[in-house]
């Protein structure tokens with residue numbers, strides 16, 4: 001029998017985690033990455049990785065509460081079983097990373113130090129300086145190098161994924177890939193294809209993401225028939241440093257360690273910020289959200305910063321939008337913990353943030369949505385059946401998706417420091433699924449498929465390349481990309497308005513027509529980055545349409561998707577009976593809204609544009625409830641909602657609700 | 665009035681061709697870095713003397729000096745293009761911006777070089793912690809704050825190549841493994857679990873192209889963008905290889 005192989009696309013945290021686990025099980029892996037894997041975008045993650053730990057446990061924390069924070073923070077748009085599984089795995093993931101030598105910060109006694117992140121009351125976040133993502137990926141990179149030395153992993157670095165190879169029966173049999181130096185296109189026969197290809201921030205022009213985060217791989221899978229879910233849920237990180245090429249992340253850990261966000265109470269106060277007395281400063285997050293303060297979930301912090309600058313005209317700079325993120329009052333020891341990110345600010349802004357408050361503004365940061373994947377729920381635990389071939393399996397047999405590229409874990413809004421967890425967890429967790437998938441395959445693996453299948457797939461991509469490279473026209477790919485970025489940033493980020501979204505969808509259609517007239521300056525066949533970028537731009541346009549159309553059709557507010565036209569007005573009466581009545585109206589409207597919109601958006605590719613449908617969300621563990629951070633009348637709404645749903649177990653009935661004994 | 669920057673780039677079509685300079689006029693933007701300069705050239709690949717050319721091939725990824733991709737020689741200094749701010753370069757007195765590829769690695773095209781030898785040598789020194797497996801076996805070894813503070817700086821090495829570019833001993837005629845790899849060997853030798861492979865690492869560092877090839881010129885430490893104490897690592901590796909050799913001599 002032919003040898004079986006798994007093709008992994010993407011060598012960030014998720015791709016490396018699955019690769020090392022497969023290699024450990026003796027399975028041969030082709031690992032494909034556009035950059036040497038050590039340079040993947042995961043290095044940019046700064047703040048940390050969440051998990052329940054021994055300390056928080058004694059403060060009343062447990063995995064159930066991590067699940068609750070995650071789904072509440074995500075506005076209940078996630079299927080709960082995968083999230084439960086992830087939270088249960090948290091401590092195991094941290095243990096493993098600790099054993100692999102990640103230099104996590106330590107307490108004086110030598111235990112792992114933890115900090116608090118947004119959307120929770122517990123200090124769940126382990127960290128390695130302020131470059132946690134870098135430290136985690138290095139640990140996994142080292143392990144994969146070890147397996148590479150042992151011959152179980154074959155790396156294809158500086159190779160680009162062009163598309164899956166799908167046979168007549170609809171099964172994936174491998175991938176077409178291209179050497180980014182020689183531009184040679186070849187096939188890799190694989191019995192399973194794992195996409196760990198990250199996010200798609202470049203659709204927005206500048207974002208906090210790396211140059212490789214084009215969404216190109218996802219776009220290519222989508223065009224080949226893999227469904228894409230919840231595309232409209234794009235996280236805009238509240239705090240980034242504006243730049244000409246990139247909006248550099250300023251980690252949430254700056255606030256987790258005590259950094260405060262403020263603006264001068266007087267518009268465009270030109271005084272030196274440090275000379276402005278505290279009673280003339282407006283600490284708007286602390287004032288508006290006394291419970292969470294500066295650590296409200298990201299979508300909320302982002303909207304507030306946006307509101308303060310755009311609607312209230314309180315930006316600290318004339319002609320630019322930004323607020324102060326102030327760490328000047330923190331101790332030198334805390335500054336040291338934040339060294340990595342403070343250095344970035346200093347390096348790129350030329351100002352020492354230990355001395356002068358930083359100027360920051362929101363930026364596109366993460367795609368909660370992603371390629372659609374399945375899971376198998378475990379009726380006993382409420383989590384997943386480990387090793388089930390349904391887990392992380394897309395609708396195309398043989399294609400699996402993990403990490404930021406899948407849609408499962410973050411719902412309408414991701415909590416800080418949950419991404420590193422979801423990436424590593426999904427990589428580790430999908431490995432037994434893949435083992436079982438390989439075992440379940442009939443004799444005659446991918447390598448035994450007819451040569452014509454592979455050659456045919458290569459020929460298609462070769463001819464696509466020949467056509468595109470020779471295309472004649474007057475459109476410049478970089479300028480078109482810039483226009484796309486501006487359009488998407490204007491219409492599909494913080495505040496979304498249907499008229500603008502419709503306009504945006506139409507414009508993307510026009511851009512796609514203009515793309516037909518694109519001209520590539522470099523017609524050569526050696527290390528042609530110009531061509532690679534232009535090809536990815538085509539995919540960006542495809543995915544931009546999925547995002548914009550999803551946003552246009554979803555007439556509600558949920559997580560990062562904020563449409564003021566469909567905001568349910570908050571109760572505001574000062575008269576108790578009236579307030580109660582308003583709260584009831586609010587809850588009725590909320591119930592109706594959930595019945596209609598507590599659904600995953602599922603996009604299907606068609607040549608004339610994406611087709612959208614909506615699927616139920618599994619909320620069987622924790623019944624959805626109003627997300628009331630900072631809402632006026634929050635308490636009365638919560639009380640009314642509790643009464644309305646008393647005795648109920650959530651929207652989807654009570655099958656196997658598992659509340660652990662220790663849940664509070 | 666809009667300002668224009670004069671940008672000179674050393675171009676090379678492929679590994680076998682010769683190289684030549686091309687000059688571009690690029691419109692100045694406040695806060696721009698050398699990566700942005702390359703992006704602007706790509707959008708408008710026309711030389712200063714109005715000849716159409718191809719976009720410059722260059723490496724870049726994170727754009728925040730944490731991935732190590734974009735290392736090149738800018739105004740005679742090896743560094744990352746993404747953190748090379750045009751304002752700073754101009755303030756340093758250079759009227760022009762002159763960009764060329766690193767010299768210690770084969771050029772693929774223009775500014776893109778093949779740094780895979782750096783990753784190969786990490787394999788030679790077993791730069792990993794050899795754990796029993798990836799099942800949950802509880803937490804890792806207890807590490808003091810002081811140990812973490814020593815390990816973390818070494819662990820920030822992004823294999824960017826600046827140090828080997830600056831090292832006079834790392835070149836075509838020598839097998840020298842280079843400062844970054846030595847420092848990684850020291851890092852893993854100091855880890856409570858990693859040190860089980862200590863002698864294998866020290867054997868490599870004691871062999872051909874090992875620690876003795878270092879001429880102690882200290883160039884490496886001056887150019888490391890992550891301020892990694894490379895010469896401390898080299899000194900430590902020197903001591904450890906000495907005791908290793910003595911132990912070998914006495915047959916244990």
Ligand code: SF4
Pocket residue numbers: 830831832833834842843877878879880881882883884885894895898
């Ligand atoms: S100290 Fe050694 S490794 Fe560093 S530059 Fe000099 S010769 Fe090279």
Ligand code: SF4
Pocket residue numbers: 820821822823824825826827828843844847887888889890891892894
């Ligand atoms: S030691 Fe410093 S200069 Fe050398 S590769 Fe690592 S980060 Fe770069």
Ligand code: FES
Pocket residue numbers: 723724725726727728729730731732733734735744745746747
């Ligand atoms: S692009 Fe990553 S270091 Fe410059």
